[in-house]
Amino acid sequence: xxxxxxxxxxxxxxxxxxxxxxxxxxxxxxxxxxxxxxxxxxxxxxxxxxxxxxxxxxxxxxxxxxxxxxxxxxxxxxxxxxxxxxxxxxxxxxxxxxxxxxxxxxxxxxxxxxxxxxxxxxxxxxxxxxxxxxxxxxxxxxxxxxxxxxxxxxxxxxxxxxxxxxxxxxxxxxxxxxxxxxxxxxxxxxxxxxxxxxxxxxxxxxxxxxxxxxxxxxxxxxxxxxxxxxxxxxxxxxxxxxxxxxxxxxxxxxxxxxxxxxxxxxxxxxxx
Amino acid sequence: xxxxxxxxxxxxxxxxxxxxxxxxxxxxxxxxxxxxxxxxxxxxxxxxxxxxxxxxxxxxxxxxxxxxxxxxxxxxxxxxxxxxxxxxxxxxxxxxxxxxxxxxxxxxxxxxxxxxxxxxxxxxxxxxxxxxxxxxxxxxxxxxxxxxxxxxxxxxxxxxxxxxxxxxxxxxxxxxxxxxxxxxxxxxxxxxxxxxxxxxxxxxxxxxxxxxxxxxxxxxxxxxxxxxxxxxxxxxxxxxxxxxxxxxxxxxxxxxxxxxxxxxxxxxxxxxxxxxxxxxxxxxxxxxxxxxxxxxxxxxxxxxxxxxxxxxxxxx
Numbered sequence: 001x002x003x004x005x006x007x008x009x010x011x012x013x014x015x016x017x018x019x020x021x022x023x024x025x026x027x028x029x030x031x032x033x034x035x036x037x038x039x040x041x042x043x044x045x046x047x048x049x050x051x052x053x054x055x056x057x058x059x060x061x062x063x064x065x066x067x068x069x070x071x072x073x074x075x076x077x078x079x080x081x082x083x084x085x086x087x088x089x090x091x092x093x094x095x096x097x098x099x100x101x102x103x104x105x106x107x108x109x110x111x112x113x114x115x116x117x118x119x120x121x122x123x124x125x126x127x128x129x130x131x132x133x134x135x136x137x138x139x140x141x142x143x144x145x146x147x148x149x150x151x152x153x154x155x156x157x158x159x160x161x162x163x164x165x166x167x168x169x170x171x172x173x174x175x176x177x178x179x180x181x182x183x184x185x186x187x188x189x190x191x192x193x194x195x196x197x198x199x200x201x202x203x204x205x206x207x208x209x210x211x212x213x214x215x216x217x218x219x220x221x222x223x224x225x226x227x228x229x230x231x232x233x234x235x236x237x238x239x240x241x242x243x244x245x246x247x248x249x250x251x252x253x254x255x256x257x258x259x260x261x262x263x264x265x266x267x268x269x270x271x272x
Numbered sequence: 273x274x275x276x277x278x279x280x281x282x283x284x285x286x287x288x289x290x291x292x293x294x295x296x297x298x299x300x301x302x303x304x305x306x307x308x309x310x311x312x313x314x315x316x317x318x319x320x321x322x323x324x325x326x327x328x329x330x331x332x333x334x335x336x337x338x339x340x341x342x343x344x345x346x347x348x349x350x351x352x353x354x355x356x357x358x359x360x361x362x363x364x365x366x367x368x369x370x371x372x373x374x375x376x377x378x379x380x381x382x383x384x385x386x387x388x389x390x391x392x393x394x395x396x397x398x399x400x401x402x403x404x405x406x407x408x409x410x411x412x413x414x415x416x417x418x419x420x421x422x423x424x425x426x427x428x429x430x431x432x433x434x435x436x437x438x439x440x441x442x443x444x445x446x447x448x449x450x451x452x453x454x455x456x457x458x459x460x461x462x463x464x465x466x467x468x469x470x471x472x473x474x475x476x477x478x479x480x481x482x483x484x485x486x487x488x489x490x491x492x493x494x495x496x497x498x499x500x501x502x503x504x505x506x507x508x509x510x511x512x513x514x515x516x517x518x519x520x521x522x523x524x525x526x527x528x529x530x531x532x533x534x535x536x537x538x539x540x541x542x543x544x545x546x547x548x549x550x551x552x553x554x555x556x557x558x559x560x561x562x563x564x565x566x567x568x569x570x571x572x573x574x575x576x577x578x579x580x581x582x583x584x585x586x587x588x
Contacts, residue, residue, distance in 0.1 A: 112291050115565040117524035120558045123546045124295075127309060127554055128302040200413070207415055208528050212543060227418060231532070234421065234436075235429040245418030253413035 010261025016254025024074045027067035035064040036219040044237045053243050056226070057233060062240065065221035066247050072222050073251070076215070077202035080137045084144025085195055091145065092152025093183055096160060097175045107153070110146030118143040118205050122214045131214040139209070140202050151194055155187040189266040196259035200252040207248045223248050276577070284570045291562050292344075293337065299555055300333040306551040310353050323353075327552065349556045354548045359556045363538065369439055369453075370537035374526055376450075376457035378515065381464035386511065388465075389472025390504055393480060394495070404469055411466020417528035420459035424532070427455060437534040456533045460525050464518055471514045475507030482506075509579055516572030520565050 027035075032051060039059035047054040053062040095103045122131070122139035129135060159165060159182060168178050209215045210224025218225065223244040230240035299306075307323040308315070315323075323329075327350075328336050343349060349359040392404035428436035434455055440448045479485060480503050488498040527539030534540070538557060545553035 108287070108290070111287065111566075111569075112294060112562075114520060115291060115562040115569075116295070116558065117520045117527070117561065117565075119524040119527050120542065120561055123542055124299065124554060124558055125302070127546055127549060127551060128299070204413075204415055205524075208417065208524065211417055211528060212531065213547075227421060231421065234425050238425045238429070241418075241421045241425060245415065245421065248418065249410070249414045253409060256409065256413060 007261050007264060009257050010265055013254050013257025013259070013261050016250060017258045020070060020074065020251050020254060023067055024071040027064075027071045031061075031064035031067050033061035033064045035068045035221050036060060044233065044240075046237070047239055054237070054239055056229065056240055057237075060221075062226075062243055065226060066223070066243060069221045069223045069226065069244065070247065070251070072216055072220055073203055073206050073248075076133055076136055076206050077140070077199055080140035080202050080206075081144055081195055081199050083137065084141035085148045085191065085198070087141070088145040088148025088150075089152045089191060091149040093156050093179050095149070095153050096156035096183065097179055103153070106149060110149050113142060114146045116143075119208055119212070119214075122209050123212075126214050131217070133216045136206055136209045136215050139214075140205050143205075144198055144202070147198060148191070148194065151190060152187060155190050156183050159183045159186050189262075193259050193263045193266065196255055196262060200255035200259070203248065203251050203255070277574075280570065280573055284566065287566055288563055291566060292341065292559055295555070295559055295562065296337045296340065297333070299551075300336070305329065310549050310551055312549070326351075350552045352545075352550055352553045354545075354550045354553075359553055362541065362553065363556065363560055366536060366538045366541045368442060369535050370526060370530070370539065372449075373453050373457055373460065373530070373535065373537060374522055376453055377460035377464065377522065377526075380457055380461035381468055382511070382515070384461070384465040385468030386472050386504070386508075389469045389474075389511075390476050390499065390507075392469070392473040393476035394499065396477060401473075404473065408466040408469040408473075411462050411464075411469070413466075414462060415528075416459050416463050416525040417532045419462050420456060420529050420532040423455045423459055437532070439535050452533075452535070456529045456535060459532070460522065460529050463525065464515075464522060467518055468511055468514055471510050472507060475510040476503050479503045479506045505579075509576060512572055512575050512579065516569050516575075519568040523561055523565065 037060065039055070041059060042050045042055050043057055043059040045051070045055045045059075047062075050059075051061040051063055053066065055061055056065070091106055095106050118139045121142055122135055125131075125135045125139055156179075162182075165178060165182055168182060173181070206215060207222075207224040207227070210222035211228045213225070213228065215222050215224055226244040227241060230237070230244070233240055305324070307320055307327055307329055311320060311323060328339060331339070340350070347360055349363070351357070352359050352362055355362060388404050388407065392401045395401045423434075424436050427434040435452055437452075439452045442449045476499065480499065482503075485498055485503050488502045489495065493501070523539075526537065527542060529535075530537040530539040531543055538561070542554060542557045542561075544550075545557065
């Protein structure tokens with residue numbers, strides 16, 4: 001634990017991530033103004049001229065919208081990563097257990113899924129089942145599956161070569177039990193690190209999807225759509241394009257730093 | 273060497289085939305009738321039936337797939353419903369924007385990342401290393417399309433140096449075309465550069481203390497020459513690998529950046545097809561992009577063989 005306080009990357013990452021989560025949670029109970037309430041008289045006000053960060057073309061408070069946007073972005077991303085990580089991890093440990101033709105099929109499948117960027121699968125899904133949060137979650141989750149399947153497989157295969165696993169096999173433990181008792185607990189650190197980093201990637205992707213109108217439908221504020229809307233007013237109100245982008249970048253930066261910090265911290269080989 | 277090549281090409285063909293089959297199946301299994309989606313709710317049953325017949329939707333899925341595949345081999349990807357022209361021509365036209373955009377972005381990102389990564393490795397844990405690390409953290413975190421917006425604010429609305437978007441076409445001259453692609457390419461390159469800087473730094477660090485670099489120094493080469501001539505070429509393999517792995521993200525970024533800058537590229541086409549519900553175009557563009565990613569990974573595989581003679585020996 002003391003080690004944690006000597007890692008600036010970890011600390012900064014933790015701080016930003018906690019701030020992000022707090023703001024997102026706070027938005028559920030309090031925002032400076034109702035985030036979707038229009039107030040045309042106060043439209044396109046600069047930061048501090050009205051509210052903390054100004055208003056958009058309908059006079060809606062930017063700071064409030066950003067707060068709710070944090071919740072919308074985070075909750076979508078968390079659901080997507082949770083879904084993708086569980087399926088991917090499950091596939092990875094099962095393949096590590098069985099090997100053979102199953103490994104070939106799953107890994108080739110991963111290559112194929114990886115070839116379709118989530119933006120495009122969201123477009124395809126959007127065309128058929130309509131765009132919205134569900135589409136965004138599925139598109140991002142599908143892309144996460146190969147990431148976690150590959151990671152889990154390679155990590156789990158290493159565990160399967162260990163002596164204590166050989167001992168467990170010798171004792172007649174079933175493969176499923178070994179996976180549960182020995183493999184999963186020993187690879188969980190790597191999965192946690194990856195979840196953190198992929199959460200950042202999911203936020204980035206979700207922002208891209210809502211930018212294209214493939215995320216949560218209006219009037220729910222999302223960082224991506226705030227950026228899309230700001231395009232019309234780049235000359236008049238450039239700050240509208242500044243804040244949501246900064247929010248995305250900061251959120252991703254924080255999660256990436258937290259992930260890197262965790263990786264350092266959880267690595268048992270490194271005691272420096 | 274030839275046998276490796278043949279094996280790789282065979283595996284490429286199989287993968288491409290499976291991808292097309294998979295995307296086709298998924299599209300076929302999704303709820304919603306493409307003809308109904310394309311026509312909207314106001315269409316008469318006769319028009320709907322006519323379009324269904326034109327799209328071959330009255331046929332079972334396997335028949336449609338084979339017909340589509342046969343078309344691909346003839347260079348026929350079907351008709352765009354909204355544009356009324358062959359999709360193949362449409363894609364080819366849009367590629368003239370997307371391919372140069374992606375290439376310029378790749379070149380910029382490599383030209384930024386490799387020197388930065390190398391210098392960072394040389395000043396390991398020093399001030400420059402810290403700055404380069406910060407750059408890559410920020411580069412990775414910042415969405416490319418937002419960088420695009422910032423560049424427009426700075427270089428077109430404030431300074432007025434660059435066009436805010438649009439593409440004059442290559443007929444307007446090479447310079448005008450390139451000028452329109454500079455800002456989008458920079459926006460697209462930044463996240464890539466962030467990732468590549470990290471990779472280049474780690475790779476150089478790894479080989480910097482190897483015997484052959486020490487030997488190069490011992491025989492009297494300066495530090496810089498020893499690293500650039502002996503360490504960097506060895507460190508390029510991971511950089512090329514990362515370029516291949518990042519290609520999916522480059523394409524995703526291009527879809528967004530093209531929309532920010534209003535460039536008539538493939539990503540913009542996909543977006544327009546979505547908003548006009550032109551399913552045929554969507555399906556072909558998605559397949560094309562996926563094929564491109566797979567092809568890129570194949571090229572990266574071949575590039576390994578060219579860069580690293582050890583792999584050639586190992587694979588035989």
